[in-house]
Amino acid sequence: xxxxxxxxxxxxxxxxxxxxxxxxxxxxxxxxxxxxxxxxxxxxxxxxxxxxxxxxxxxxxxxxxxxxxxxxxxxxxxxxxxxxxxxxxxxxxxxxxxxxxxxxxxxxxxxxxxxxxxxxxxxxxxxxxxxxxxxxxxxxxxxxxxxxxxxxxxxxxxxxxxxxxxxxxxxxxxxxxxxxxxxxxxxxxxxxxxxxxxxxxxxxx
Numbered sequence: 507x508x509x510x511x512x513x514x515x516x517x518x519x520x521x522x523x524x525x526x527x528x529x530x531x532x533x534x535x536x537x538x539x540x541x542x543x544x545x546x547x548x549x550x551x552x553x554x555x556x557x558x559x560x561x562x563x564x565x566x567x568x569x570x571x572x573x574x575x576x577x578x579x580x581x582x583x584x585x586x587x588x589x590x591x592x593x594x595x596x597x598x599x600x601x602x603x604x605x606x607x608x609x610x611x612x613x614x615x616x617x618x619x620x621x622x623x624x625x626x627x628x629x630x631x632x633x634x635x636x637x638x639x640x641x642x643x644x645x646x647x648x649x650x651x652x653x654x655x656x657x658x659x660x661x662x663x664x665x666x667x668x669x670x671x672x673x674x675x676x677x678x679x680x681x682x683x684x685x686x687x688x689x690x691x692x693x694x695x696x697x698x699x700x701x702x703x704x705x706x707x708x709x710x711x
Contacts, residue, residue: 508660564708
């Protein structure tokens, strides 16, 4: 039996196939307004293996010069991020248990060779709000650990339509994606995986 760290919830198959298709179409509209780009690591400038974009009043970005941060505009075209689709706002209300809306939705696209190393989502001022993660497309091997880097980890497979919530004691758990399982979903015609993470960035006044 898989035992997850306290505060980490996995909801397998939460989204129906029809709901997944609706969200993918909404994200296509987001990408038309805010194209995917390849972010770079702070200091080293090494490109990440995922491509990303955002929607919402704020978006998470990273580059060599200024590092990890949130900003209101796309780092390549300088345009404001498009709004978070209503479908995703509804999902946040259903699963977050948090009274205020998200301000950012980070969109990560994983090709079959992409990975994401263990990391914490800690660039937000409001750590009382959870991070809500949605998987679409090809399955992946997801790994989650403790709130300190060298703690024990558990790995499990995320399928298209799964939702993971990191909240409460699990809000700062290290987590990452070790591999993509190609051709395990027909949701995206050209394959790959989309991961959406809904986040509250600022503390409510």
